[in-house]
Amino acid sequence: MIKPSTYQPPYTITPEILNRVAAISFGLGRLTVLTDQARALRLRPSVAPAHPCARDIPDIRVHNRIRTIHGSLAIEGNTLSEAQITAILEGKRVIAPPREVQEVKNALAAYDRFDSWKPEAEKDLLEAHRILMSGLIDEAGLYRHGGVGVMAGQQVIHMAPPADRVPHLMADLFGWLATTDAHPLIASSVFHYEFEFIHPFADGNGRMGRLWQSLILARWNSLFANIPVESLIFEHQAEYYQAIQESTKKTDCAPFIAFMLRMILDTVTRSAPQVSPQVSPQVSELLAAIRGEMGREALQSALGLSDRKSFRERYLKPALAEGLIEMTIPDKPNSRLQKYRLTDKGRQWLAQQGDG
Structure with missing residues (x-):
């Protein structure tokens, strides 16, 4: 039995946050209906072979996974396009910087393991980092041994806690995650912010924080395994860093929670079925x-x-x-x-x- 954590991340639940949680929940309801209907169509033998939408369900998942990987790596400066990532997924040779190709291969391998990881398991997070950063840094899968800062371009926006405090801080954070009764939309955003504040690894903290928030959300609602939130964060990269900076300045991660919920809401809204256009x-x-x-x-x-x-x-x-x-x-x-x-x-x- 997990003991309740004594650690409590500092955050305030604002009306804006509550309204966004409600709006996201409504949007997920609409998406769930569409997904269930499409799955039922795929399973009906008399219809599924003849109708292309059933065949395309796995294609949508793959497309969204590629968008997720592209968005998360692009934030970190990776220049490969979605088409190039698709080519790597298909085993084709891509002419690009070897490090960037390695980053994509690692991300694809990590997302292949996505369904096997538990959000509250620290060993799973370390394994995910080992896979994501394999061949890229010496300390893949290990907490950092030196000082590190959070960069936005050439600007240092946050100096992380000393390396000798990282194991204790991460243990506190996982203890809180395992026992909190906060809504998963809020808890996942709090974890993401606190993770970036601690910055436990020598490199790869941004992509790991986003991966783990997606994992927390996917364990709450399986639709999040295929909703490409990272692609929208990439489109609002400056706001992402600004929200981290503002939360650190206030010693309250409400600004970051509100930002992430807006990104999630926008992604869910984009993914939700729209009113059918008049089609000839x-x-x-x-x-x-x-x-x-x-x-x-x-x-x-x-x-x-x-x-x-x-x-x-x-x-x-x-x-x-x-x-x-x-x-x-x-x-x-x-x-x-x-x-x-x-x-x-x-x-x-x-x-x-x-x-x-």
């Missing part, structure tokens, strides 16, 4: 025909169309305009290598049609 029969046919990434000729062939202009005006343009499909080379729309693929919105639309 032609666009509907196009969406149902797309398998992965396909070029114009392949799509026309799949649809049995020979008129290139009609295909472009009645099928392709409306689908692009509604955001149901996207180009693989958006900066070169007329490239001979151009292909098209479903967006999350397009997959959601297909899923909704299968449930009707």
Whole structure:
């Protein structure tokens, strides 16, 4: 039996935080309905083989995992694109700085173990760090032995506690996490902030803090295993560091909790099913025909169309305009290598049609 922890991280529950917890819970309810419906569709033998949305459920998970890894590593300065990360996942050779390729391989390996780790287990956190930082630092999987600071670009925004205090501080933090009755949305954000404040490792603290918050959330609601919160944090990187700095200045991590809940709410809202757009029969046919990434000729062939202009005006343009499909080379729309693929919105639309 775990004894209640005497350690209590300093944080205040504000009305803003409470409102965001409620809004996230509502958004998760909507996502759960969509996920359950799509799973039911996939399991129905008479429907699943014929309907592409059921086939695409694993694809969405993989896509979101790639977005998560891209966002978390990009915050740390990794320059590889989602396409390059996908190529590494598929075992293809990527021409890029070896360290950045190693970071991606490590992150993919870590997320493969994601389901086996327990948030309150310190040994699991050390193992996750060992995998994430393997071949990158000498102290992979070990708490740091020297001083370290939190950097935002070239600016030091926080000097972490001395190395000899790290084991005790981390034991306190895990003790608190194992016994707290705080809502998981709040507890995960508090853990994330306190982890960054302690900065227990020589390197990799940012990606570990984000990974562990995702793990805490995923144990509360399994949808968080596939919701790419990190990609949104990357889009608001300056605010991320500012929230850490403000919380440290106030000795109260409420600003960081509020920031993280806003990122989670925005991600859940983006992931939630939207009101179905008005889709023409032609666009509907196009969406149902797309398998992965396909070029114009392949799509026309799949649809049995020979008129290139009609295909472009009645099928392709409306689908692009509604955001149901996207180009693989958006900066070169007329490239001979151009292909098209479903967006999350397009997959959601297909899923909704299968449930009707």
